[in-house]
Amino acid sequence: MTLHDIYIEERLKDELIEINVKDRKLKVVINQGTSFGGNHTTTLLSIEAIKFIINTKLITTALDLGSGSGILAIIIKKLGVLNVSASEIDQLAIKESKLNFKSNFNHKKDFPCLITDPLINEDKYDFIVSNISGSFLPNNLLKISQIINPGGYLSIAGFNIEKEKDYVRIAKEANLQIIRTFKKTPWISMIFQRNV
Numbered sequence: 001m002t003l004h005d006i007y008i009e010e011r012l013k014d015e016l017i018e019i020n021v022k023d024r025k026l027k028v029v030i031n032q033g034t035s036f037g038g039n040h041t042t043t044l045l046s047i048e049a050i051k052f053i054i055n056t057k058l059i060t061t062a063l064d065l066g067s068g069s070g071i072l073a074i075i076i077k078k079l080g081v082l083n084v085s086a087s088e089i090d091q092l093a094i095k096e097s098k099l100n101f102k103s104n105f106n107h108k109k110d111f112p113c114l115i116t117d118p119l120i121n122e123d124k125y126d127f128i129v130s131n132i133s134g135s136f137l138p139n140n141l142l143k144i145s146q147i148i149n150p151g152g153y154l155s156i157a158g159f160n161i162e163k164e165k166d167y168v169r170i171a172k173e174a175n176l177q178i179i180r181t182f183k184k185t186p187w188i189s190m191i192f193q194r195n196v
């Protein structure tokens with residue numbers, strides 16, 4: 001992370017976020033705080049990508065890389081994925097994530113698992129979601145691809161639509177093929193599949 005990458009989303013009160021999934025509404029509580037991950041468009045486009053993947057593919061292991069408030073990890077878990085990990089470098093966000101996990105799950109065993117350094121660990125995932133702006137994603141796409149199971153999926157966000165072609169090109173070099181995008185000007189989320 002560079003000194004310019006500041007991830008703050010000021011929530012002055014606890015928020016109940018409702019997400020339409022097929023014929024039901026998924027409810028997520030995000031407590032008052034400043035960690036990123038509530039109503040920002042990049043978060044909402046990442047949620048669209050998560051819904052698409054989980055409604056159409058078999059996913060049993062997932063990682064939220066750059067989890068902020070923990071919102072994406074919470075949603076993936078609530079959508080029924082068994083093993084969900086979350087990775088975050090900001091201690092304040094980690095503290096707020098833990099509180100948000102408590103507010104959304106009755107039992108600790110259901111919390112997403114907070115982990116460190118997934119890019120240098122041995123674990124691999126069926127699905128990774130990462131909403132991080134700046135140079136982290138383009139600089140690390142190959143490493144991220146290497147911790148996705150063959151045939152697994154990656155959703156990225158945190159950048160503008162004008163970067164779409166650049167990401168398709170870099171991702172191809174990292175063994176990832178574009179399968180879907182979600183757009184709301186000026187933002188985009190992109191889903192890739194790792195080659196088998």
Ligand SMILES: C[S@@+](CC[C@H](N)C(=O)[O-])C[C@H]1O[C@@H](n2cnc3c(N)ncnc32)[C@H](O)[C@@H]1O
Nearest residue numbers: 007036037043066067068087088089090131132
């Ligand atoms: C834009 S926020 C996204 C938060 C949430 N996932 C969402 O979609 O709303 C990016 C988060 O990634 C974290 N981050 C940045 N670089 C990271 C890295 N190398 N590993 C883990 N987390 C990182 C930041 O601290 C920040 O909380």
